[in-house]
Amino acid sequence: MATIPTTASEIAAAVASGALTAREVLEAHLARIQEREADIHAFNLVTADAARAQADAIDADIAAGRPVGPLAGVPIAIKDNMCTHGIETTCSSKILEGWKPPYDATVVTRLRAAGAVMVGKTNLDEFAMGSSTENSAFGATRNPLDTSRVPGGSSGGSAAAVAAGFSPVSLGSDTGGSIRQPAALCGVVGVKPTYGLVSRYGLVAYASSLDQIGPFATTVADAALITEVIAGHDVMDSTSIPQDAPSLVGAVSQGVTGMRIGRVVDLPGGAEPEVSARLDAAFEALAAAGATIVDVTLPSLGYALTAYYLIAPAEASSNLARFDGVRYGLRVNAVDTNAMYGATRAAGFGDEVKRRIMLGTYALSAGYYDAYYGKALKVRRLIAQDFDKAYESVDTILMPTSPLVAFKFGEKADDPMSMYLCDIYTIPTNLAGHPAMSVPFGTGAHGLPVGIQVLAPALGEAAMFRVGGALEAAAGGAQ
Amino acid sequence: MSDSPLSSIVATPEQMLPGGWEMVVGLEVHVELATATKLFSGSPNRFGDEPNINIDPVTLGLPGALPVLNKKAVELAMRIGLALNCRIQRCIFHRKNYFYPDQPKAYQISQYDLPLNADGHLELPSGVVIGVERAHLEEDTGKSTHVGGATGRIHGSDYSLMDFNRAGVPLVEIVSRPDIRTSEQAREYVSELRSILEAIGASDAKMEEGSMRCDANVSVHKPGTPFGTRCEIKNVNSIRALGRAIDYEARRQIDIIDSGGVIRQETRHWDDAEGRTHTLRTKEDADDYRYFPEPDLVTVDPSQEWIEEVRAALPPLPAARRAMLHELTGYDIRSEAVVVAVERGQHEYVKAVVDAGGDPVKALIYVTQAFAEAGASPAVPAADIAALTILERDNKLSATQAKTVLAEIVANGGGDAAAIAAAKGFEAMDTSAVETMVDEAIAADPDAWAKYCAGEEKAAGAIVGRIMKASKGKADGKVVSAIMQSRRG
Numbered sequence: 027m028a029t030i031p032t033t034a035s036e037i038a039a040a041v042a043s044g045a046l047t048a049r050e051v052l053e054a055h056l057a058r059i060q061e062r063e064a065d066i067h068a069f070n071l072v073t074a075d076a077a078r079a080q081a082d083a084i085d086a087d088i089a090a091g092r093p094v095g096p097l098a099g100v101p102i103a104i105k106d107n108m109c110t111h112g113i114e115t116t117c118s119s120k121i122l123e124g125w126k127p128p129y130d131a132t133v134v135t136r137l138r139a140a141g142a143v144m145v146g147k148t149n150l151d152e153f154a155m156g157s158s159t160e161n162s163a164f165g166a167t168r169n170p171l172d173t174s175r176v177p178g179g180s181s182g183g184s185a186a187a188v189a190a191g192f193s194p195v196s197l198g199s200d201t202g203g204s205i206r207q208p209a210a211l212c213g214v215v216g217v218k219p220t221y222g223l224v225s226r227y228g229l230v231a232y233a234s235s236l237d238q239i240g241p242f243a244t245t246v247a248d249a250a251l252i253t254e255v256i257a258g259h260d261v262m263d264s265t266s267i268p269q270d271a272p273s274l275v276g277a278v279s280q281g282v283t284g285m286r287i288g289r290v291v292d293l294p295g296g297a298e299p300e301v302s303a304r305l306d307a308a309f310e311a312l313a314a315a316g317a318t319i320v321d322v323t324l325p326s327l328g329y330a331l332t333a334y335y336l337i338a339p340a341e342a343s344s345n346l347a348r349f350d351g352v353r354y355g356l357r358v359n360a361v362d363t364n365a366m367y368g369a370t371r372a373a374g375f376g377d378e379v380k381r382r383i384m385l386g387t388y389a390l391s392a393g394y395y396d397a398y399y400g401k402a403l404k405v406r407r408l409i410a411q412d413f414d415k416a417y418e419s420v421d422t423i424l425m426p427t428s429p430l431v432a433f434k435f436g437e438k439a440d441d442p443m444s445m446y447l448c449d450i451y452t453i454p455t456n457l458a459g460h461p462a463m464s465v466p467f468g469t470g471a472h473g474l475p476v477g478i479q480v481l482a483p484a485l486g487e488a489a490m491f492r493v494g495g496a497l498e499a500a501a502g503g504a505q
Numbered sequence: 506m507s508d509s510p511l512s513s514i515v516a517t518p519e520q521m522l523p524g525g526w527e528m529v530v531g532l533e534v535h536v537e538l539a540t541a542t543k544l545f546s547g548s549p550n551r552f553g554d555e556p557n558i559n560i561d562p563v564t565l566g567l568p569g570a571l572p573v574l575n576k577k578a579v580e581l582a583m584r585i586g587l588a589l590n591c592r593i594q595r596c597i598f599h600r601k602n603y604f605y606p607d608q609p610k611a612y613q614i615s616q617y618d619l620p621l622n623a624d625g626h627l628e629l630p631s632g633v634v635i636g637v638e639r640a641h642l643e644e645d646t647g648k649s650t651h652v653g654g655a656t657g658r659i660h661g662s663d664y665s666l667m668d669f670n671r672a673g674v675p676l677v678e679i680v681s682r683p684d685i686r687t688s689e690q691a692r693e694y695v696s697e698l699r700s701i702l703e704a705i706g707a708s709d710a711k712m713e714e715g716s717m718r719c720d721a722n723v724s725v726h727k728p729g730t731p732f733g734t735r736c737e738i739k740n741v742n743s744i745r746a747l748g749r750a751i752d753y754e755a756r757r758q759i760d761i762i763d764s765g766g767v768i769r770q771e772t773r774h775w776d777d778a779e780g781r782t783h784t785l786r787t788k789e790d791a792d793d794y795r796y797f798p799e800p801d802l803v804t805v806d807p808s809q810e811w812i813e814e815v816r817a818a819l820p821p822l823p824a825a826r827r828a829m830l831h832e833l834t835g836y837d838i839r840s841e842a843v844v845v846a847v848e849r850g851q852h853e854y855v856k857a858v859v860d861a862g863g864d865p866v867k868a869l870i871y872v873t874q875a876f877a878e879a880g881a882s883p884a885v886p887a888a889d890i891a892a893l894t895i896l897e898r899d900n901k902l903s904a905t906q907a908k909t910v911l912a913e914i915v916a917n918g919g920g921d922a923a924a925i926a927a928a929k930g931f932e933a934m935d936t937s938a939v940e941t942m943v944d945e946a947i948a949a950d951p952d953a954w955a956k957y958c959a960g961e962e963k964a965a966g967a968i969v970g971r972i973m974k975a976s977k978g979k980a981d982g983k984v985v986s987a988i989m990q991s992r993r994g
Contacts, residue, residue, distance in 0.1 A: 265802075353667075362659075362660070364604075391793055395795075399797060
């Protein structure tokens, strides 16, 4: 068998040129899955047969001289909270176990049209609520770099799939850091695009005003390529930005000469010293590459976590109310309808999901709305204003992705507050609706990867990818 | 509904209830909009289909499905707002959270503190003006059928069948201010609202099919004192039932207060067969709907151009139509002929008959009598009806003959009235010939004549019958009776 390239762009080029068949590429990845998946548990479902059929169809197109898309033959893993027609979509929850959607999410439709081959549905913290993938009802995912440690979350399965070489790229969703944090912990690239750049149609909602789909990849260029394919207006999502997908791949290699990179002087503390050291190194590398480092202040950042843990659970309490046992998913019968709701939801949801539903229900309740949800919305506006002000003097901002490198199983599972703190640096961009990405930049404690986060203003993806590309180049040169 | 503690609207003495009580009523009317598709998805908005045919991921609230607002529904809601003199404003949607099996997402997408239409009013034919607090957009629920058990309600049933065809159908909820003081006004308000909704094409507004539904907030108080505690009456399925339910509820509340009790704020169910209301749920059981802004939808901000476009396209409203017929015929705007013609939308047709040279009063009467099934635009050329009204007005045809000719014109979709009359041998008799016939009839039945002269009006029938028989129906009944009266002296 010919050598299989590691990046999506190289695979697509090889398949399109006939140097490799989509089927060969797929079998090589299925073999890797076969070899390590039992240890990693990246997937809730490996869709090998459907993938083979899809790969063969692409090979048939190429053989017949028909045009193929920019991702022809590229294996991709999809987080199991995105609807796939006729293929089980569980959100790693017992309440949706066995549910087969009658439709594809818009991102899935676009990936298929581009020639990508879906290899499976990846594990997540139940309904994307968590930072370690330990909250999955179907068992945790292990970090491929050290299987005694978590891969991060909630998109831990998608991050692990790319880190383990199960697929060169994957999709995750990011509500408070659920792409960027696992990307950092698994040593891969993860991108949360601007809110509204990628359609949410078919993404099972956790917190609708924060959720955004984005890619994992081994290179910044691959992440840009996947973003290009999945971005762009979708009439099925009213919050989708009415403009075409931007061109991003070119930005990756443009360099940062003349760019202004923000250093947050009042960044909330809590990062491990090794992580802080890598951030300093990142600033140095970018300065060396021609960027100017500018101090900025984000005074409201310290309130972001609290605001997030009111807004996200409030929306979740409403979004998850539809899992009532009436139309689909789990139903636990009881004496009457109200008892059936209670029994179904008690059996179907895990502890963290119940915790957030209760928190959110409380925050929206009569008499508490203004003090909790209403106030959180004000904080959200303040944070957006802080960013707007900062972006008057800089093009992008750099901060750590995660305060910590990958931690051990069980280390935080019993302490929700310390788990919530994992998202302290990622949550602000979700609240602002801005794009951000995590790029691996060396290692920290225990030799585990550290991710550096590049933040940009709304629709500032091109600037973000320029800085991401420069960091990647500097990291490669440094190691 | 916001109750002001003291109202400037006071019942007239004849509208007061016994004991010095006054009822205070506000109505919440839900109407289904006549769109082709649902409020947030492309499924058909159609009544009467097989269950669970008009469904899709959005309608069923499937995980991952997202709502997309139907522009036509916004336009129809704007028509309603403009017809009710509302301010059309920048608005957002909220989620109203509650669990019920026919509510697929466990929340209803509705409007809360920022409705599309606000602060309007409706002037009733009787001249009373009822304030309209708001008219907002929201989605309908599915339909539950509870099988087994005694009440047909969810409690005690063996199982429930769900039909989601109606889920997501666009509704506008029109909330009146508590300005209504009698059940008659309540009926008039709903009736006028229905005429408006039909006239502007916003809804077919059929209470019997549920495309128009009405809840009544009823309280009683003594004028000059704050409003009493209100009860909301649900399950009112006709305008007649609305009047009965309000009257019953006001009496029930007065009886309680008179016997020393207090009214509890609650939702009550109208039982039309029993003619009474009973408790559905008390305020303590009321859901906390946890309203919050719907994050899946964006702000709706109708441009001034769009509003003016919709306003310009509005047809004349029932009040203007009634005024037009009043101008034309002199008939009161509340007269049955005017009301019927406007309800059927045939006012323009009446005007066309008059414009074609017809007699206005006869035009109105002919149209209301002969075109019950014809819809707004009868297929008969207006000029044909106009010609007939002139023949009758000029006494060329008797009323009876004219009616026969009219029936033939309607049946044939038109025709020359004079030719039809001639073919039927109808010709007007001149008055002197009728006078001769009257005298002959009197001579033939002197007993009947004597009785008639003695004031027994019924006795005239025998004389008239003879004349009609002798004239083969050609004599004009009005001319005959005028001659008889002059002969009697």
